[in-house]
């Protein structure tokens with residue numbers, strides 16, 4: 347017997363071939379596509395505009411969608427985190443951030459992460475595996491349904507959950523294509539942000555393939571030596587990353603966000619801020635400062651409010667726009683750097 351299919355794992359061509367193989371006219375494929383990505387119906391039996399026989403056929407061929415094992419909501423109600431099981435038993439986390447009129451889903455792109463940033467709970471796991479485009483999109487479909495059930499509408503997507511999205515480029519790129527497909531999820535690319543620790547060749551590919559998607563680059567240090575202490579996996583140098591960002595700026599005409607996690611006494615001095623301003627001079631950029639969200643097992647402590655504001659001021663005095671991220675969801679470990687799929691690791 348053939349392996350059951352996951353509808354979300356089919357791209358548009360593959361879905362068209364499946365529908366054709368069932369002897370159905372091609373417009374049925376478009377109906378199914380819209381049911382999944384516009385209405386959020388991943389169960390064929392609920393696709394009520396399809397003939398009953400086709401619904402049955404599709405249902406028999408496909409695997410039922412897995413529901414979240416657990417959903418936690420922060421005490422202020424602003425943030426919810428879902429723990430999602432994958433077919434092979436891996437677990438990932440997806441976060442919905444409510445801040446009307448902007449409701450954002452934070453997508454995971456890998457189970458675990460190979461980058462090993464010392465302040466990040468996901469990095470403690472190492473890379474477990476890449477997510478498929480379907481597994482990435484499942485999170486978006488679920489979050490939008492979740493928002494709609496509350497009378498809200500999902501407006502933004504950020505690739506800032508578990509994993510390094512540009513280390514899973516082809517699946518993330520396919521997910522972006524379906525998120526921005528007018529027949530699919532229908533989001534404007536300007537409402538999508540890809541956040542990377544910095545993989546220069548894929549920053550360039552992103553500029554070509556998705557020029558209006560927003561880019562955020564996690565730099566965390568103004569120079570190579572300090573960066574290597576914070577992002578220990580050998581990879582691109584700060585010089586190479588900044589130079590890819592300059593090209594991205596030139597090619598897309600957009601503005602990049604540099605993410606900078608502030609660790610007390612490590613990278614949070616005014617001298618670091620001055621060096622950072624010097625390093626990114628001439629780039630259309632905004633710096634997003636993130637005071638460390640401590641998690642068990644990760645390195646570093648949170649800087650004082652005074653140090654954080656001093657860092658911000660030092661950047662602003664040099665003409666670099668800088669804001670301090672408003673924290674949401676830290677009480678349920680849903681803030682930046684805190685995601686790890688606790689139940690699979692058993693390290694809660």
Ligand code: SF4
Nearest residue numbers: 459461463466469509
């Ligand atoms: S901060 Fe991002 S890139 Fe670094 S280990 Fe965590 S998930 Fe990976």
